[in-house]
Amino acid sequence: MREDWGLTPYQTAMLTLALVGGTSVIVLPSILAAYAGQTAWLSALLPLPAGLLPLLIWRDLDRRLPGLTLLEQARAVLGPAGSIPVGAGLIALFASVCPAILRQFADLISAEALPRTPEIVVLGLMMVVPLYGVRQGPEVVARLAEILVPLAVGALVILGSAGLKDVVFNHLRPFMAQGPGPVLQGSLEAAAWYAETALLTLLLPFHGYGRRLAITGAVAGLLIAAGLTAVTTAWTVAVLGPLAGRVTFPIFQVTRVTSVAKFLTHLDSMLVVAWVAAGFVKTAVWFYALCTAVAATVGLRDYRPLTVPLAGLVVVGAMTWWASSAQLTGWVFHDWVFWGLSLELGIPAAVWIGALVRAKAPRAGRVTAP
Amino acid sequence: MKTGFRLVAALCAGLILAGCWDGIVLxxxxxxxxxxxxxxxxxxxxxxxxxxxxxxxxxxxxxxxxxxxxxxxxxxxxxxxxxxxxxxxxxxxxxxxxxxxxxxxxxxxxxxxxxxxxxxxxxxxxxxxxxxxxxxxxxxxxxxxxxxxxxxxxxxxxxxxxxxxxxxxxxxxxxxxxxxxxxxxxxxxxxxxxxxxxxxxxxxxxxxxxxxxxxxxxxxxxxxxxxxxxxxxxxxxxxxxxTQSQVRGALWLLGRTLESVVRLDAPNGVVVSVKLTGARFNRDAIRLPGGEAAIQVQVDAQDALTQVDAGSPPLGSAKYLLLLSHLLDTRIRQQADAALSLARTDGVDFLGFGRLMAEYQPVFWQRVHTDWPATFPEVPVVLQVRSHVRTTGNLVNLP
Structure with missing residues (x-):
């Protein structure tokens, strides 16, 4: 179903920032520190090309097939039969990652704020806002992003400033003590996060200010997200030192150290509130992608009837697929990098190669998704 | 009706999310x-x-x-x-x-x-x-x-x-x-x-x-x-x-400032107390001219004379303050040596020297880190102290 609104560059940037940075800021620092130690911050910057690649692919595809989402482009390029594997691949990606994101945020809330609340209640309530937003359409999700994401980033910046006195810059030395290998290994993990920009191929066609500004907004969001992840990683390592790779949700452990004038403490609760708000946006974008992918693949004109049952399945998946937080961490650590990277980069690349080979572009005017 | 239901649902969700589920009152x-x-x-x-x-x-x-x-x-x-x-x-x-x-x-x-x-x-x-x-x-x-x-x-x-x-x-x-x-x-x-x-x-x-x-x-x-x-x-x-004195010595070597008062016994029976007001440190792991890995600690301390306990020192003389500064250098060295000696005897690196080696001499560290407690007592330590007694407070001298 087509939407009548246009995504502003600012909304694009905030959506991208939430999409990539929503979990990378809270999860990646410990993963990167476990691999690269003092040089972990570099691992957060090196994989930027993995985030830029889907955007470049979309730019070229949009020039050939303007105004179409990736699934519509796949149908136009590969035909109805050829687009089925593309749809199935995207559904597999979205259906596996949506519950993982929901579970990560639920684990965060359980660990930091509501340890006694049953997990199913936290998961269910965490799904309510994305469900409501997605049912209202991508415009609501975009507006949610432009309000909530700056608040989350602002909270992080304020807490970072308050915690500067606890930073020990020597913890960031020596540079590349173990050589480039561990840094590159860490980069591979971060690449899977940055390549989540592939989801924008379902949203960027709604741009309201031209392709160039849409891309500019997305790239700006990606750069801010990578910068925030790098700074957060450096901050974590500089405060926690060798502990950085051994704690869960490291940025929240850093805020447990931070105090303002030895009086204002427990600032982690402030960050939880702000970052969970950003988590709503990230979950909403992935959930929107899941709903539209399923609708397009099974041939529905409107994805909205699917939202409630799919939200229920996502909650059930988040509840049951990982028996413990350790299992989820293991999945993110070992499986997500290959699963995520191959689908996030592989599917847009396959459609793009198909478009190149067939050089088939519809004439101007929007094509309605079947 | 629909809006009212949504409002009530949102409020209920807010209550639960705010911790009212199994909440504990103050x-x-x-x-x-x-x-x-x-x-x-x-x-x-x-x-x-x-x-x-x-x-x-x-x-x-x-x-x-x-x-x-x-x-x-x-x-x-x-x-x-x-x-x-x-x-x-x-x-x-x-x-x-x-x-x-x-x-x-x-x-x-x-x-x-x-x-x-x-x-x-x-x-x-x-x-x-x-x-x-x-x-x-x-x-x-x-x-x-x-x-x-x-x-x-x-x-x-x-x-x-x-x-x-x-x-x-x-x-x-x-x-x-x-x-x-x-x-x-x-x-x-x-x-x-x-x-x-x-x-x-x-x-x-x-x-x-x-x-x-x-x-x-x-x-x-x-x-x-x-x-x-x-x-x-x-x-x-x-x-x-x-002891407290050894802790002070250790903190000099750790590069941490600690407010402390030091008694100085100057020539001619003069006894004064000086208080540390600030310090800058530089800690490094270096190679000595012979190629040996060593720890280098530079201390640049600023102090204030807070009391004259005995004698009538010429505190208006810059030369005399320099003399007190040199005496303070010696005291800081003594305190640091006492802490270093204890660390070496016990084989406990509470001075963070291993970390310095890892940072500045990674090749040497790779070779010795598994046996650091045994190696650490043999590592030379170069301590450079420069103290400056900068002020005598509101009083220059009493007869």
Whole structure:
């Protein structure tokens, strides 16, 4: 179903920032520190090309097939039969990652704020806002992003400033003590996060200010997200030192150290509130992608009837697929990098190669998704 | 109707998300201000908590936060268990409310447990959701619980007195997360401040014990405590004790500023006291001309003369202040040498030299890091001290 609104560059940037940075800021620092130690911050910057690649692919595809989402482009390029594997691949990606994101945020809330609340209640309530937003359409999700994401980033910046006195810059030395290998290994993990920009191929066609500004907004969001992840990683390592790779949700452990004038403490609760708000946006974008992918693949004109049952399945998946937080961490650590990277980069690349080979572009005017 | 339903649903969700599910009201919390961990027989652990009595914290006139003079501000509870968590569970059975660790200001470790190993305590504190990772850890020579029963006259609750003493810059500090860092890198040690209990002063007519920390009291109950020296830990176990002077020496080598007063015996019977007002440090691992790896510490200290104890020194002379500066250099070297000597004898790197080697001489570190405790005593240390007595206060001289 087509939407009548246009995504502003600012909304694009905030959506991208939430999409990539929503979990990378809270999860990646410990993963990167476990691999690269003092040089972990570099691992957060090196994989930027993995985030830029889907955007470049979309730019070229949009020039050939303007105004179409990736699934519509796949149908136009590969035909109805050829687009089925593309749809199935995207559904597999979205259906596996949506519950993982929901579970990560639920684990965060359980660990930091509501340890006694049953997990199913936290998961269910965490799904309510994305469900409501997605049912209202991508415009609501975009507006949610432009309000909530700056608040989350602002909270992080304020807490970072308050915690500067606890930073020990020597913890960031020596540079590349173990050589480039561990840094590159860490980069591979971060690449899977940055390549989540592939989801924008379902949203960027709604741009309201031209392709160039849409891309500019997305790239700006990606750069801010990578910068925030790098700074957060450096901050974590500089405060926690060798502990950085051994704690869960490291940025929240850093805020447990931070105090303002030895009086204002427990600032982690402030960050939880702000970052969970950003988590709503990230979950909403992935959930929107899941709903539209399923609708397009099974041939529905409107994805909205699917939202409630799919939200229920996502909650059930988040509840049951990982028996413990350790299992989820293991999945993110070992499986997500290959699963995520191959689908996030592989599917847009396959459609793009198909478009190149067939050089088939519809004439101007929007094509309605079947 | 639909909007009303949504509004009610949103409010209900907000209530649950705000923690009203299984929520605990404030009055149902037992606020821990200090916790003491001691070794118990047969590998067990004893946990003693100092719990705030909120009613006693209100002043008799109301509205204030000063302590009532009639009733204690805190209560002490204690329990034993095979593990720390078992002991805490046993404590929970003694208390009507929910134990809340979020206001814990000091963690005390008894010598017995310190010798056995403090890793379980650090693990508990790091894993806990409520504890502040910046909470100070201290160690005692006897039972840590005895500090919690001390009742200093000058500040209540006693844990606040201890916390305030640690906050001032006269002692080294060891927050929980730094102790945890030392556990992650077993080759590096850490200094944890030592607290000693002050016994009651002798009855009237006895010596006042000038310079001590005792306060007036009439019973044998400990009346206070003072930060004495520090315990040197490696791998989470207590290896040795340092005097206050050795701690000062260690802090020079660690590159940390510590407010301290140094007595200087100058020529012609002059005795003066100088106080450190600031310092800059540079710590490095270098290669000596012969290619040998060494530690280099440069200290640039600024000091103020705060008192003339004996003699009539010419403090208006810049040359004389330079002489005092050189004397201070020597004292700083002596203190640092004493700490270094102890670290070498014990083979405990509480000076963070291993970390320096890893940072600045990674090739050498790769070769020796597995055997660092044995290698560390052989590593040369180059100490360069430059002191500057910059001011004599508001007075130049008295005849």
């Amino acid at each position: 009055t149902g919390l037992e606020l821990v201000t200090a916790a003491a961990f001691d070794a118990a027989p047969a590998g067990a652990m004893r946990v003693t908590l100092s719990i705030v009595l909120p009613a006693s914290l209100q002043s008799p006139t109301g509205g204030g936060t000063g302590a009532s003079t009639n009733s204690p501000a805190t209560a002490t509870v204690s329990a034993e268990g095979g593990t720390l968590e078992e002991a805490v569970s046993a404590l929970a059975l003694q208390l009507p409310g929910h134990i809340f660790w979020g206001h814990t200001r000091v963690i005390l470790i008894g010598a017995g447990l310190a010798t056995r190993g403090i890793a379980p305590v650090v693990d508990f504190l790091m894993r806990s959701r409520a504890t502040r990772l910046s909470t100070d850890m201290v160690v005692t020579r006897g039972l840590a619980a005895s500090v919690l029963t001390a009742s200093p006259a000058y500040r209540t609750p006693g844990s606040d007195a201890l916390f305030d003493a640690l906050r001032r810059r006269f002692v080294a500090r060891a927050p929980v997360y730094e102790v945890a860092q030392s556990l992650v890198t077993p080759t590096s040690g850490i200094l944890i401040p030592e607290v000693e209990v002050s016994q009651p002063s002798p009855p009237a007519g006895g010596p006042s014990g000038g310079g001590g920390s005792g306060t007036t009291g009439s019973s044998t109950t400990p009346t206070g405590f003072a930060v004495a020296g520090a315990g040197a830990f490696q791998g989470g176990r207590l290896r040795d004790w340092l």
